Amino acid sequence: MNHQINPRYNKFSRRLREIFGCRVQKLPLDAGFSCPNRDGSVSYGGCIYCSSKGAASPMLDNTDNLRAQYEKSRRILKRKYGNCKFMLYFQAYTNTYAPAAKLRKLYDSALVWDKQDIVGLSVATRCDCAADDVLDLLADYAQKYYFWLELGLQSARDHTLKLINRGHTLAQYKDAVTRAKSRNLKICVHIIIGLPGEGREDIIAMADLLNSQSIDAVKIHGLYIIRDTPLAKMYYRNDYIPLTFNQYVDLTCDFLERLSPDIIIQRLSSDPGTDELLAPLWMSNKFEVLSAIESRLEARNTRQGISILSTS
Numbered sequence: 207m208n209h210q211i212n213p214r215y216n217k218f219s220r221r222l223r224e225i226f227g228c229r230v231q232k233l234p235l236d237a238g239f240s241c242p243n244r245d246g247s248v249s250y251g252g253c254i255y256c257s258s259k260g261a262a263s264p265m266l267d268n269t270d271n272l273r274a275q276y277e278k279s280r281r282i283l284k285r286k287y288g289n290c291k292f293m294l295y296f297q298a299y300t301n302t303y304a305p306a307a308k309l310r311k312l313y314d315s316a317l318v319w320d321k322q323d324i325v326g327l328s329v330a331t332r333c334d335c336a337a338d339d340v341l342d343l344l345a346d347y348a349q350k351y352y353f354w355l356e357l358g359l360q361s362a363r364d365h366t367l368k369l370i371n372r373g374h375t376l377a378q379y380k381d382a383v384t385r386a387k388s389r390n391l392k393i394c395v396h397i398i399i400g401l402p403g404e405g406r407e408d409i410i411a412m413a414d415l416l417n418s419q420s421i422d423a424v425k426i427h428g429l430y431i432i433r434d435t436p437l438a439k440m441y442y443r444n445d446y447i448p449l450t451f452n453q454y455v456d457l458t459c460d461f462l463e464r465l466s467p468d469i470i471i472q473r474l475s476s477d478p479g480t481d482e483l484l485a486p487l488w489m490s491n492k493f494e495v496l497s498a499i500e501s502r503l504e505a506r507n508t509r510q511g512i513s514i515l516s517t518s
């Protein structure tokens with residue numbers, strides 16, 4: 207089967223092509239924010255898996271200033287994909303962790319860099335950094351640009367959120383989604399498959415939660431272990447065993463089969479930097495993971511949402 211013609215899940219790349227008529231790439235940026243879960247406002251040390259880059263793409267060089275980051279990535283992406291357009295993606299750390307006026311200045315300054323190629327804006331943050339005035343500001347951008355709010359949730363279980371030191375509860379996340387949705391913001395939720403103590407029923411509970419909330423997209427990451435993190439210590443003590451390749455592929459398919467077909471899939475695998483990756487090493491081969499998920503769905507003869515559609 208040609209996966210491009212008949213995808214078994216709701217691919218973001220396809221949606222972007224329908225809207226803009228060309229390939230659109232998210233272009234990650236590190237604007238020098240911190241995170242309340244690292245600097246002591248909520249907790250010290252951060253989520254147990256968080257790298258010193260604040261969950262940013264390995265392609266990001268935060269020693270460059272913001273404009274230089276853009277120009278460098280733009281050149282790389284144009285070389286790789288030809289005539290594509292870009293969505294600015296404020297990715298590293300917590301990108302609304304500042305007063306709204308400062309955020310406005312920052313986003314405004316970036317959006318004028320390249321009026322020809324920048325077609326949208328995506329801002330990743332935590333639910334405890336989404337105060338009403340910040341959401342009002344983001345809603346303002348959503349009126350003028352193609353805009354996504356990315357919210358980290360990772361687990362639908364409070365006991366797991368505690369175990370991974372997320373520093374927020376499920377109730378806080380739900381409240382942020384309700385307030386963002388009341389402003390018509392498009393929300394992409396980040397989740398992790400393979401968290402300590404979690405298995406198939408937790409993944410299914412996550413799909414059910416996302417289905418119930420009218421969120422617009424999901425980004426799925428497999429949990430991987432970065433050197434010198436609390437998770438690495440758990441791994442060395444044998445308190446955490448990472449998923450095998452096949453377990454990840456199966457759980458991701460289980461999740462997709464349960465997820466509403468209306469929810470866009472922005473990402474299906476992680477993209478760790480090989481220098482910092484301790485385990486599992488298969489995680490660094492993103493394309494093999496993607497291809498295995500598509501083949502597994504095909505072998506099961508299923509697709510996104512099939513288990514809810516067949517029971518409704």
Ligand code: SF4
Pocket residue numbers: 241242243244251252253256257260261298299300332358372
């Ligand atoms: S919320 Fe993000 S940046 Fe903050 S500690 Fe967790 S993973 Fe790191």
